[in-house]
Amino acid sequence: MTSLDDLPLRDELRGQSAYGAPQLDVAVRLNTNENPYPLPEPLVARIAERVAEAARGLNRYPDRDVVELRTELARYLGRTTGHLVGADQVWAANGSNEVIQQLLQAFGGPGRTAIGFEPSYSMHALISRGTGTAWVSGPRHADFTIDTGAARREIAALRPDVVFVCSPNNPTGTATDAETVLALYDAAQAAKPSLVVVDEAYGEFSHQPSLLPLIEGRPNLVLTRTMSKAFGAAGLRLGYLAADPAVVEAVQLVRLPYHLSAVNQATALAALEYTDTLLGYVEQLKAERDRVVTELRAFGYRVTDSDANFVQFGRFADGHGAWQAFLDRGVLIRDNGVPGWLRATTGTPGENSAFLDAAKAVFTTHSTEHSTEYSGDSRTDKESA
Incomplete structure (x- = not known):
């Protein structure tokens, strides 16, 4: 079978990964920053x-x-x-x-x-x-x-x-x-x-x-x-x-x-x-995002101040292991490639509550005490939408 290495690919594209994120069939999908509300x-x-x-x-x-x-x-x-x-x-x-x-x-x-x-x-x-x-x-x-x-x-x-x-x-x-x-x-x-x-x-x-x-x-x-x-x-x-x-x-x-x-x-x-109807959904999502930030911090997580429809939180000694622990509880979030941090899209109130329930359980099983501080020099091509 032919591989990428066998093709006359441009040098700057060699070793790169295609853009994408896991699309898994789980109850709560909060990994690609989609708006959870269907169009009216x-x-x-x-x-x-x-x-x-x-x-x-x-x-x-x-x-x-x-x-x-x-x-x-x-x-x-x-x-x-x-x-x-x-x-x-x-x-x-x-x-x-x-x-x-x-x-x-x-x-x-x-x-x-x-x-x-x-x-x-x-x-x-x-x-x-x-x-x-x-x-x-x-x-x-x-x-x-x-x-x-x-x-x-x-x-x-x-x-x-x-x-x-x-x-x-x-x-x-x-x-x-x-x-x-x-x-x-x-x-x-x-x-x-x-x-x-x-x-x-x-x-x-x-x-x-x-x-x-x-x-x-x-x-x-x-x-x-x-x-x-x-x-x-x-x-x-x-x-x-x-x-x-x-x-x-x-x-x-x-x-x-x-x-x-x-x-x-x-x-x-x-x-x-x-526009007015759709921006009404945005206001609901902003309120839910702020709720998620407040509750995550109450659990003991560190949370980056968010102005988006998602929240970055940590810190995890094993970020991918923590991501898997959320998935095992039916919640798909994003391992965004930033060491010690994960990212969760803001969903509906019910989805956010399910995420927070999982987050509370994961916090007790995945210590954040031993992860290193972000040094400002992380480089990643893993991030998705």
Whole structure:
């Protein structure tokens, strides 16, 4: 049987693992940061109407510039963040991963370098490598916040072409404040004009306001988002960015023709009609997340402050053994590759209670007393959605 080693694979892809997470048939699945609430039936009916209308024209290519959807996404951003943007500042694609890929195709590539601050969203590194962009992992403090001083020095020395910042950060849940983003942006522009990408996939769940206003007057600052989490539409695969109109023009140079199907556009437009209902679910999830944080700490766990729809907690001498102990109790969470820590998605109240029951039992059988402190230099490609 032929193996990867036998193929003429690019050198930077050798030894890498494909993106993914276990999908096991268990009672409680809290490992991929999905929104646990199905779409409400009136929205399902509205999607059916919109898709039926789109189906009548499937013999024709879809709107390649996605004008109606970009207009509605711009309206959504303005309404929910207080910062107005135009349709010419918004771009949409098949999930935020395709948006990131298009940005790296336009601003990265062979001979260019991207930097991110790990542990963080592993697709930034994977897509960088996939586009031939060299990847460098930057520093974080022991509390998982970005070490701004060290990051500025590394940017000055490296002179990267693309800088990635997650807020809230996946897998830790930590938010990045505006001052840190501005410091990194200034450092990146001083080294040489570089694109700074703020990944706000979990922005709607944050205690902090969106960093969207920072794009004003900063043509090399981009904010990316997704409809997978807050809109409960992981199966839709719809992501988008907001930036200077010139950035939108740039990604159009590399996008595939008619990249976003008429069905996807119709479904996303229907979902945006139900923004209030869907953001109501977000408020429920935020309250449940805070409950989980409080109860985990009451059990004796260490819990990273979370601004996302998940919680990172520990510490475990044997993280994978603890992960298995949860699975043995019918609860699937994420072994995210950060030594001594695990991550649990916020689910429904019933799912969260089942998780907390398991967490209480696991705490008594898996001592956290002998694990080493996080040193700020962990590197992982294990992280999932």
